[in-house]
Amino acid sequence: MSDEGQIMLRETFTVAGGDFSHAGRVSTTIKSMLKQIGFPSAVIRRTAIATYEAEMNVVVYADRADVTFEVTPKTIRVTLADQGQGIADLELAMQEGFSTATDEIREMGFGAGMGLPNIKRNADELEINSEVGVGTTVKITINAGE
Amino acid sequence: MRLAELKDKLSLKSLNDVYDKDVEGAFVSDMVSDVMAGAKPASVWVTTQTHKNVVAAANLVDIAAVIVTRGRPVSDETLEMASRAELTILTTDLDTYSLVGKLHAAGV
Ligand SMILES: Nc1ncnc2c1ncn2[C@@H]1O[C@H](COP(=O)(O)OP(=O)(O)OP(=O)(O)O)[C@@H](O)[C@H]1O
Ligand SMILES: [Mg+2]
Numbered sequence: 122m123s124d125e126g127q128i129m130l131r132e133t134f135t136v137a138g139g140d141f142s143h144a145g146r147v148s149t150t151i152k153s154m155l156k157q158i159g160f161p162s163a164v165i166r167r168t169a170i171a172t173y174e175a176e177m178n179v180v181v182y183a184d185r186a187d188v189t190f191e192v193t194p195k196t197i198r199v200t201l202a203d204q205g206q207g208i209a210d211l212e213l214a215m216q217e218g219f220s221t222a223t224d225e226i227r228e229m230g231f232g233a234g235m236g237l238p239n240i241k242r243n244a245d246e247l248e249i250n251s252e253v254g255v256g257t258t259v260k261i262t263i264n265a266g267e
Numbered sequence: 268m269r270l271a272e273l274k275d276k277l278s279l280k281s282l283n284d285v286y287d288k289d290v291e292g293a294f295v296s297d298m299v300s301d302v303m304a305g306a307k308p309a310s311v312w313v314t315t316q317t318h319k320n321v322v323a324a325a326n327l328v329d330i331a332a333v334i335v336t337r338g339r340p341v342s343d344e345t346l347e348m349a350s351r352a353e354l355t356i357l358t359t360d361l362d363t364y365s366l367v368g369k370l371h372a373a374g375v
Binding site: 141144 | 297298299300301303304308314316318319320321322323324326327328329
């Protein structure tokens, strides 16, 4: 049985590129919403990690993003649609250790090239579409039943 | 072990309030994504990283406290953010190697 249409919760957020002061706010909010609903902690943790990595990539590499957070009885879905430079070679970007982060970014603790692999590992489904010079859309789906 | 007990045992200095929690392990890294990938819940995060971004990252993976080594200064901005998130920031003058040895000896 499909649970499309049975949306229990839908929220939208925005993320500003370069805004390190508020970085992590969207994933922190989503985490506490999931906690309130009462999802298993493993599900909350996977969603929090995947969302945080995608949010940080917007902060570091894009201009801005619209984030949609949707919860149905069976799935948690977070979609980050950004406007920015886009990813030229997605296969390369997905490789652990690949990063285009500057020294300044690395000094803040980012640029290990582990973000996208972390998203992949924690999501049950991951869809990334990107166009150079336009932007990137990252769609993360987590199965809610552990 | 409780965080307050660990703090006393290792003579750590707290830079904000101690939000006492269970400590069940430790994770050492200066890279945020590494912590996201590898730190287990209720771990202390041993790092030289003091940027305010450690706060959100630490809370997302349920870090028990951050321990900053080699007495690196932590900005008021980071500490205010940490207090708002009820995350304890501890420091030691020891380097990471020496501190981790002590954590191990203390049974963490
Ligand atoms: N939203 C995005 N827009 C443009 N480029 C991106 C975006 N997300 C990722 N990238 C590119 O893909 C590379 C790999 O991303 P990934 O998140 O795996 O590592 P990182 O961000 O460089 O380091 P880490 O996530 O470990 O801090 C980035 O360095 C960047 O070049
Ligand atoms: Mg990243």
